[in-house]
Amino acid sequence: MSATTTAAAPVDTSPATRRHPGALAPLRWEIRKLRAQYRAKAVLIGALVLPVIVVVVIQGQSRPPKDTLFGRFATDNGFALSLLVLGFAAQWVLPLLTAVVAGDIFASEDQHGTWKTVLTRSTSRAQLFWAKTLTACGFAVIVLAVLATSTIVSSVLIVGHQPLTGLSGQTIPAAEALRLVAASWATMLPAMLGFTCLAILLSVWSRNPAVGIAAPVVIGMVMQLVGALGGVEAIRPFLLTTPFEAWHGLFADPRFTGPLTEGLITSAAWCAVCLGAAFVMLRRRDITGG
Amino acid sequence: MNDLLAVEATGVTKTFGSVLAVDDITIRVAAGEVYGVLGPNGAGKTTFLRMLFGLIRPDSGTIEVLGKSWGADGVGVLDGVGGFIESPRFYPYLTGRQNLEGLALLDGGVRPGLLEELLELVEMTDRADQKVGGYSYGMRQRLGVAASLLREPRLLVLDEPANGLDPAGIRDMRALVKRLANSGLTVLLSSHDMDEVEEICDNVTIMKRGTVAFHGTIAKLRTMAPDPGHLLATTDDTRALALAEQHPALRVTRDPEAALVVTGPTPDVSAYVAALVRNNIDLLTLTQTQTPLEALFFMLTDDTTHQTLDRPAELAELAEAAR
Amino acid sequence: MRRTILVILAALVAVIALGSAVVATSGDTSTVTRPRLERSLTTNFANQYADQARIQGRRITPASLHAKAMCDKAGAENNDVGPGGDWNCLMSWTDPEVPMPPEGYGKFELNVHSNDCYTVGSPSKLTGFLTMTDAEGREVTNPVFEFDGCFDPNGDNTPTGVVFPSLLAVASTTITPDAHGNAGVQLTCGSGAKGCAGTIAVTAGDTKLGTMPFHLAEESTQTLQLPAPVPDGAAEVTFTVQMSTGVGPPKPVTLPVQGS
Numbered sequence: 068m069s070a071t072t073t074a075a076a077p078v079d080t081s082p083a084t085r086r087h088p089g090a091l092a093p094l095r096w097e098i099r100k101l102r103a104q105y106r107a108k109a110v111l112i113g114a115l116v117l118p119v120i121v122v123v124v125i126q127g128q129s130r131p132p133k134d135t136l137f138g139r140f141a142t143d144n145g146f147a148l149s150l151l152v153l154g155f156a157a158q159w160v161l162p163l164l165t166a167v168v169a170g171d172i173f174a175s176e177d178q179h180g181t182w183k184t185v186l187t188r189s190t191s192r193a194q195l196f197w198a199k200t201l202t203a204c205g206f207a208v209i210v211l212a213v214l215a216t217s218t219i220v221s222s223v224l225i226v227g228h229q230p231l232t233g234l235s236g237q238t239i240p241a242a243e244a245l246r247l248v249a250a251s252w253a254t255m256l257p258a259m260l261g262f263t264c265l266a267i268l269l270s271v272w273s274r275n276p277a278v279g280i281a282a283p284v285v286i287g288m289v290m291q292l293v294g295a296l297g298g299v300e301a302i303r304p305f306l307l308t309t310p311f312e313a314w315h316g317l318f319a320d321p322r323f324t325g326p327l328t329e330g331l332i333t334s335a336a337w338c339a340v341c342l343g344a345a346f347v348m349l350r351r352r353d354i355t356g357g
Numbered sequence: 358m359n360d361l362l363a364v365e366a367t368g369v370t371k372t373f374g375s376v377l378a379v380d381d382i383t384i385r386v387a388a389g390e391v392y393g394v395l396g397p398n399g400a401g402k403t404t405f406l407r408m409l410f411g412l413i414r415p416d417s418g419t420i421e422v423l424g425k426s427w428g429a430d431g432v433g434v435l436d437g438v439g440g441f442i443e444s445p446r447f448y449p450y451l452t453g454r455q456n457l458e459g460l461a462l463l464d465g466g467v468r469p470g471l472l473e474e475l476l477e478l479v480e481m482t483d484r485a486d487q488k489v490g491g492y493s494y495g496m497r498q499r500l501g502v503a504a505s506l507l508r509e510p511r512l513l514v515l516d517e518p519a520n521g522l523d524p525a526g527i528r529d530m531r532a533l534v535k536r537l538a539n540s541g542l543t544v545l546l547s548s549h550d551m552d553e554v555e556e557i558c559d560n561v562t563i564m565k566r567g568t569v570a571f572h573g574t575i576a577k578l579r580t581m582a583p584d585p586g587h588l589l590a591t592t593d594d595t596r597a598l599a600l601a602e603q604h605p606a607l608r609v610t611r612d613p614e615a616a617l618v619v620t621g622p623t624p625d626v627s628a629y630v631a632a633l634v635r636n637n638i639d640l641l642t643l644t645q646t647q648t649p650l651e652a653l654f655f656m657l658t659d660d661t662t663h664q665t666l667d668r669p670a671e672l673a674e675l676a677e678a679a680r
Numbered sequence: 681m682r683r684t685i686l687v688i689l690a691a692l693v694a695v696i697a698l699g700s701a702v703v704a705t706s707g708d709t710s711t712v713t714r715p716r717l718e719r720s721l722t723t724n725f726a727n728q729y730a731d732q733a734r735i736q737g738r739r740i741t742p743a744s745l746h747a748k749a750m751c752d753k754a755g756a757e758n759n760d761v762g763p764g765g766d767w768n769c770l771m772s773w774t775d776p777e778v779p780m781p782p783e784g785y786g787k788f789e790l791n792v793h794s795n796d797c798y799t800v801g802s803p804s805k806l807t808g809f810l811t812m813t814d815a816e817g818r819e820v821t822n823p824v825f826e827f828d829g830c831f832d833p834n835g836d837n838t839p840t841g842v843v844f845p846s847l848l849a850v851a852s853t854t855i856t857p858d859a860h861g862n863a864g865v866q867l868t869c870g871s872g873a874k875g876c877a878g879t880i881a882v883t884a885g886d887t888k889l890g891t892m893p894f895h896l897a898e899e900s901t902q903t904l905q906l907p908a909p910v911p912d913g914a915a916e917v918t919f920t921v922q923m924s925t926g927v928g929p930p931k932p933v934t935l936p937v938q939g940s
Contacts, residue, residue: 087433088465096462103451136797136828139821180446187410187440188463188508191432232823234797234830235720236727236742282688289692297763300794301709302698312795315830320723323832354412355373355404357446 093190093198101168101202110167114210118218121152122225136234136315145226146244149219150318153251156214157311161255162262162287163280164210169203169266170279173349177274180357192350200267200342207263208256215252219245235320251314254327257334258310262287264341265307271345274356304329307337361424363388363512363543364409369418371404378404380567381418386545386560388511391538393558394547397658401567402547406442406516409545410435423512440514440545444521445501449490453481453500456489460504467507475503479533495526502533512543519553531556551654563657570657582649583656587626589617590641597638604629618646711833712792714751714760718840720831721769721788721800722747725824729773729807732824737815740775747773750842751790752871755899765791767798768871770844778806783847783927787871797830846872846898846926854938855917861909865919865935869896869926876926882906884914884937910937 101107125132125141125148132138135154140147176182185195223245231244239247262283270279290308293299303309310330316323364386371379379401386392394402407413409420411427411434419426425434447456454476461467476482479499489497498518505513518534519527534557538544548554554561555575563571571578589609591597594617601609607621607629619626633640646652726742733740753759754766767790772780780786786803802824812822847870857863869876875898882889890907910917916936921928 088463092462092465096459099455099459099462100448100451103448103455105450133826136830139826139828179448181448183407183410183412183442184446184460184504185463186412187435187438187442188460189432189435189465190463232728232731232827234724234828236724236731236823236827236829238727238731278688285688286692293696295794297710297794300711300762303794309795312797315795315797316832319720319830319832320727323835325832325834351414353373353414354407357443 088188088190088194090194093194094201097172097198097202098205101172101206106171107168107206110164110210111213114164114214115217118152118214119221119225121155122148122218122221125151126226140232141226143226144229144231145223146228146231146239146241146248148222148226149248150251152218152222153248153255153314156218157255157258157308158291159284159288160214161211161259161311162266163284164214165203165207165259165263166266166280166283168206169263170270170281170283171276172199172203173267173270173345174274174276174279177356178276182354183357186354193346196346196349200264203263203267204260207259211252211256211259215249215255219248219252231318233320234315234318237320239318247317251317254314254317254330255311257331258307261307261310261334261337261341264338264345268341268345268348271348304333307333310334361388362386362421363390363423364392364545365419365421366405366409367419369405369408369415369420371408371413371415377567379408379415382562382564382567382569384562384569384572386512386543388543389541390559391534391544391546391557393554393561394545394564395549395551395554395561395654396547396564396570397549399566400549400564400658402549402564403443403516404567405564406440406514406545406547409514410438410440410442412442437511438514439505439508439510439512440516441501441505442514442516444494445497445504447489447492447497447500447504450488452486452488453492453496454485456500457485457504457507461507464508468509471507471509475506478506479503494521495523498522498526498530502530506537510542512545513537514545516547517549518546519548519550527553551648551650555650563654565658578650578653582653584621585623585626585649586646586652587619588612588642588644588646589619590643591617591633592639592641596636597633600632600636600638601629603632616642710762710794711796712761712763712794713837714753715837715839716796716831716833716835717751717767717769717790717792717798718749718842719836720798720829721751721790722749722771724827724829725749725771725788725800725802726773728824728827729775732807732812732822733775735812735814735820735823738777745773745775747771748842749788749840750785750844750872752899763792763794767792769800770871772844781806782930783845785844795830796833797828799826799828801826843873844871846870846874846876846896848876848878848894848896848921848923848926848928850919850921850929850933850935851901852935855906855910855935856938857910861911863906863910863917863937864903865906865917866901866903867894867896868901869898871899872926874898874925875900876923876928878921878923878925878928880904881920881922882908882917883920884910884917887911887914889917 128142131142135151137147137150141151186192228241230241231239233239266279266283269282273279287308290306294303294306294308310333313326313330316326362385364384366382366384368381368383369379370381382405396402404413408415409422422434423437427434457472461472476485479502481496481499481503484496515534519530522530531553534544534546538557546557558575560574561578562569597617598609598611601607604625606625607619609617609619612618630640630643726745726747729745730740730742749769749771751760751767751769753764769788769790770785771788772785786806788803789801790798792798807824808822810822810825811819814820849868851866851868855863855865876896877894879891879893881891892904892907894904896902914937916934918932918934920932
């Protein structure tokens with residue numbers, strides 16, 4: 068090594084008085100890392116481009132997909148088409164999009180063996196935990212916004228903005244329909260954040276990015292399946308996929324928002340339980356790898 | 358300030374499942390000294406250092422670093438500490454510079470210009486803007502040193518810093534550690550290499566299976582070192598063996614590989630060799646088996662040698678020292 | 681990795697077990713109920729029907745239809761609760777240009793999902809087929825033929841009180857007497873309140889064979905023995921239904937005799 072000795076750390080016999088990182092420093096670091104990852108960029112580009120492709124493909128179908136809500140109007144009404152895409156996205160796309168980041172954000176430190184690198188600095192485990200959680204949630208918000216905007220804009224531009232037939236058979240004027248469609252996409256956020264927290268828990272617990280990403284999607288599909296079964300409807304309010312259907316009430320006349328409120332509570336409970344468990348797990352963990 | 362201990366670990370114990378990794382060890386490192394923790398792989402060195410950094414929670418015992426403890430100060434314990442455990446790891450998709458910048462963020466900022474100085478110091482300036490994923494082992498090791506010094510630590514903890522480096526890299530790394538030590542930094546170094554510790558350290562703790570096998574200065578260690586062993590091959594080993602009886606200070610035995618093993622003080626070995634030549638026994642080879650400290654290290658850390666040692670008095674002394 | 685998969689499986693099993701326990705202890709807690717379905721269906725249908733009329737160039741307000749529905753799930757003996765593809769709804773409405781059939785209602789088939797949404801298949805005799813002709817003569821989709829809707833799971837659950845009589849029909853298409861001239865006739869009673877009851881007067885040509893009383897539960901089928909043997913040489917048998925409960929065929933039903 069070079070003879071540059073000037074950089075050798077100075078002798079410091081004063082008591083340790085080190086600057087401590089501000090609350091936002093770990094968050095800035097997480098965001099910087101996320102921006103450097105191809106995966107995050109690929110997800111955002113996918114969220115931007117795929118809806119356009121889906122819209123074009125569905126619009127070209129001679130028979131509308133009637134078995135999904137609003138599917139029967141999808142080929143000649145842009146609002147119906149964006150709601151059809153919404154229903155489809157809620158099945159597994161939204162959990163997947165958020166899990167790509169949230170399921171990886173803790174486990175990737177295990178994968179790269181970097182826990183010891185970051186935990187030997189002046190940032191506590193709690194600070195890192197919240198920085199990662201906020202980053203994952205922020206990413207969920209952004210990816211949902213991109214997906215929603217891309218879907219709504221492309222379906223309205225490509226298919227059109229005719230008045231929409233609501234779920235009580237009423238006719239909804241185009242301007243109102245646009246507001247309701249946008250609001251419906253926005254109501255996906257609580258449950259999507261619920262899946263983000265679930266992915267975080269699985270990421271912390273499994274220490275394996277593949278599990279962190281795939282398991283929330285699988286669990287989401289199982290919950291979807293269980294929720295669709297007759298006879299076990301008593302557990303529907305506890306499923307994280309139920310809030311994904313709460314937007315239906317916005318298109319009924321009279322409008323009902325009970326499921327939206329219940330969905331908010333369900334999602335918040337899932338978040339609290341998952342984050343609490345993940346936090347305790349991370350705090351108590353012995354970092355032996357890397 | 359000199360009475361402040363850089364590290365004061367008392368009665369630290371850690372088990373993983375049924376494996377006792379660290380068993381009630383006590384280590385005190387004074388400010389300003391270069392301290393070695395020596396032991397074979399699996400002796401518990403790394404577990405101890407991980408506990409020092411708070412990566413692992415001890416089952417019992419306390420660890421104070423520069424007068425702070427995890428219980429009272431949380432992550433503040435690490436305020437004056439820098440270093441790495443095993444081989445340093447970084448984010449492969451970021452460049453070396455980005456990695457250091459990020460770690461500086463987690464440190465709460467860094468003195469302007471320090472990052473460049475450190476890259477220069479570890480000779481990584483040219484490669485700093487390449488992704489770490491493409492770095493060699495030695496480059497990552499050097500980046501790890503830079504990342505540790507970025508904290509401007511008063512206690513530098515290095516876990517096997519020369520591990521996996523080529524001979525030139527080992528030489529450079531030792532030179533760097535020495536230079537850092539000379540600047541007044543307290544250095545806690547773990548190693549499985551006696552030479553390294555002997556060259557750099559003032560004090561040493563030798564660990565064996567989670568316990569302390571020796572604790573003291575290098576000078577004290579040297580006095581306890583056994584006489585060097587030599588491997589001797591001659592034209593007539595049988596006569597050579599017979600001649601050995603005239604040299605009571607030496608112990609000469611027949612090696613399974615048909616050579617002789619000569620153990621004893623160096624002057625006596627010389628006299629013996631001269632006697633062999635005088636008796637027309639030619640020397641084919643004469644090689645030193647181990648350095649004295651190496652021999653001692655193996656004695657201290659290898660269970661199987663204990664039974665074959667023929668110096669019970671010294672062993673007892675070792676056991677005393679370990680206490 | 682195997683540990684991970686095992687734990688995930690165990691978690692799923694636990695969730696499902698917990699779910700089953702919840703279900704077992706909570707009983708019938710489905711939000712899919714008859715009153716909610718009846719209320720939602722009538723509103724939804726009235727809107728769709730008015731839309732259909734608009735396409736045809738007619739002006740009808742949803743309110744003027746006075747649509748009323750009575751829904752029923754999978755036969756009389758079951759509770760009218762829970763999702764399924766076996767919901768039937770009888771609905772009446774008022775459109776001067778499309779009179780109701782004699783029984784006074786049309787039968788709609790519903791597939792109701794656990795998420796409180798449903799798909800309705802309409803009786804095409806009353807509401808038309810998949811496509812229809814609009815006021816300008818173009819082929820367009822008929823909004824009423826099949827439509828979707830959702831109802832509020834917390835919505836009004838008090839019974840609507842709408843009741844329609846069951847419809848009795850003669851299911852047999854021929855009368856086949858045995859060697860002694862004895863024969864049977866099959867009757868079905870459709871969805872509706874209280875089932876079907878009354879008497880049937882049977883004649884073969886000019887010969888009166890007598891009357892048969894009947895009592896059928898809602899959505900059931902029954903075979904009645906003719907009160908007397910069919911005379912040799914009779915070509916057909918006529919049944920004249922007199923209903924005391926439910927509605928029956930307004931005109932006498934005549935069936936040919938086979939095998940004589």
